[in-house]
Amino acid sequence: MKIFDVYYDALASQLQKFECNIEKCYPRVIFQNQIKEFLPFGLLMGLVAIPIVLSQKGNELDISDMVNYDSSGKSKVQYDENIINRVEDIINDFVHLKLI
Numbered sequence: 001m002k003i004f005d006v007y008y009d010a011l012a013s014q015l016q017k018f019e020c021n022i023e024k025c026y027p028r029v030i031f032q033n034q035i036k037e038f039l040p041f042g043l044l045m046g047l048v049a050i051p052i053v054l055s056q057k058g059n060e061l062d063i064s065d066m067v068n069y070d071s072s073g074k075s076k077v078q079y080d081e082n083i084i085n086r087v088e089d090i091i092n093d094f095v096h097l098k099l100i
Contacts, residue, residue, distance in 0.1 A: 001097055004035055039099055046090050051083045 008031055012022040022028075069075055079087075094100045 003097075004032070039094075043090065043094055043100070047087060050086050050090065051077070051079055054080075054083045054086060056080070 008022075008028060011026070015022050015025070068077075091100075
């Protein structure tokens with residue numbers, strides 16, 4: 001995936017400044033395997049962090065409220081449109097990249 005290639009190449013460029021060959025210290029195949037392994041955790045963290053980071057002053061979210069549901073199974077937290085759009089963007093990116 002292009003975004004991961006861009007990241008890896010940028011990392012390689014920075015490591016070269018320290019005379020470090022990326023293929024010796026962090027081969028691309030290991031990087032790709034770690035992306036596959038840890039990306040689900042990244043998605044989960046994004047879904048948890050985005051509402052907290054984007055909450056408005058005076059209306060901060062408590063993480064414990066995010067996991068509490070009413071009797072109908074609906075979250076007790078009301079998310080604003082900005083948060084909903086950002087979470088949808090993250091999920092759409094994962095779908096577009098065929099990661100989920």
